[in-house]
Amino acid sequence: MPVANDGPMPSAALPTSSRQVLFSAPDVIEQTVTAIPEPGPHDALVRVALVGICATDLHLLAGHIGDPFPLVPGHEFVGEIAAIGAEAAAARGLAVGDHVAVEMLLPCRSCARCREGRYNLCEADDMALGLPRGRQYGVNIPRTVEPGLWGGYSEFLHVPAEAVTHRLPASMPWTRAVLVEPLAVAGRAVARGRVAPGDTVVVIGPGPVGILTAAAARAAGAAKVVVVGTRDSRLALSRAFGADATLNSRDRDPVVGVRELLGGQLADVVVEVAGVPAAQQQAVSLVRRGGRVVLAGACGAHAVVSFLADEDLLTREIDILPSFLSAGGFEPAVAMLERHDFPYEQLVTHSFALDDVALAYDLIRSRTEDVVKAVLDPSSESTR
Ligand SMILES: [Zn+2]
Ligand SMILES: [Zn+2]
Structure with missing residues (x-):
């Protein structure tokens, strides 16, 4: 040898x-x-x-x-x-x-x-x-x-x-x-959103990266993590990965549901991982004034996120933060996998x-x- x-x-x-x-x-x-x-x-x-x-x-x-x-x-x-x-x-x-x-x-x-x-x-x-x-x-x-x-x-x-x-x-x-690469992608999205201890976080799109984003937000100290999606089995799985609550957007209006789950408030940070323009739109509607929206889902060439009115974006001073790939995400991801909290x-x-x-x-x-x-x-x- x-x-x-x-x-x-x-x-x-x-x-x-x-x-x-x-x-x-x-x-x-x-x-x-x-x-x-x-x-x-x-x-x-x-x-x-x-x-x-x-x-x-x-x-x-x-x-x-x-x-x-x-x-x-x-x-x-x-x-x-x-x-x-x-x-x-x-x-x-x-x-x-x-x-x-x-x-x-x-x-x-x-x-x-x-x-x-x-x-x-x-x-x-x-x-x-x-x-x-x-x-x-x-x-x-x-x-x-x-x-x-x-x-x-x-x-x-x-x-x-x-x-x-x-x-x-x-x-x-x-x-x-x-899972280190998808977890690194999730970690970068959470870092881009500057998720800090005590923040409320909504994750849209419970695919593998979305589920791992819930885990990464929890690891970053989020006070409450809500996962929004359309497949009940995925939403159930999210709960094992740090989600405190889930919401099926086919069953109820996410804005009403998120407000109810967050004590009448919208989220400090919304991370969109669904990769469809409708989810990007939804992300903007679920964040509080002055909050952060991370767009981490790839929508392909047809993606158009449009904001209908100043009150969607301008007068709410929302940070829109695209997150691309995983730069800087691998070290924390390896550490999380080693800790094995999920x-x-x-x-x-x-x-x-x-x-x-x-x-x-x-x-x-x-x-x-x-x-x-x-x-x-x-x-x-x-x-x-
Ligand atoms: Zn990939
Ligand atoms: Zn270079």
Whole structure:
């Protein structure tokens, strides 16, 4: 066995190829195999243990987000170091076998936005490679960029010098660790909303990120957390993640309901994670004068949030705060997962082999089973 900081594993021990799921064109899913080069001195190779399936992935397949084909999707991955170059091992303090989360963002680390810590807004692009601003694993780096291991729906992932890695406790089960990215997104949304001890918080949209936003708001000291949604099973689950109360907006007017739950007041902070324009509108209607509204749900190209009158926005001096991705969110997320104050593993309801991506997507779209978070396990074989 190689020892720590001893450079790459011997070639004989290194896998030479990686199975991957490839979105080759809109609505086309293929299974492929890609060669694995030996990592350079500044690089690492991660064996993917689990990767979460995100709504974003389904939008990517449909061609709703940019033009990234051919793409290996997957940005919610955790795994272990399979090989690591000497410089990378020294710089990151990591060795073969260590458990890690890798952030989906690959920041340049030198532009003005990166230097101020907002690396989710990285302004560097690499036109030589035809890469857009804000490179993201599994979203906008096509497989044609060498070495082609840029997405988590894969046995292995390439980790270059600019990638941001976080060590995970070896004892943390992968089914909990795999939630680190959505929890980091939730944590950033709560931080953007400046949720402080004693604040009342409404979360709209109890998907995985919304449910974790309730948990993050609770961890930030919120006095009362109300989750608003349309699916009773999700609302019930929210209660195990820090929600004091829930409200089904199909059953009753959320403004009336929230006022009742918050002693006649509207919320100090509303976090919208539903990703539909109607929810953005609803968020504005549920916040108190001078409160904060965080827009964390992606609405796609058709989103239009319109404010009908000055009394919606101007004369109430509401802060509208978009929250994009997870910059700065991983460290607190790892700490929360370690503290284990909430039953995180309950969110991971389904696991599939790489071969069964299409099946997983059908199940998610059909809503016949209550899929909360489905994951892919690249080491498992299809049993279907
Ligand atoms: Zn995601
Ligand atoms: Zn940058």
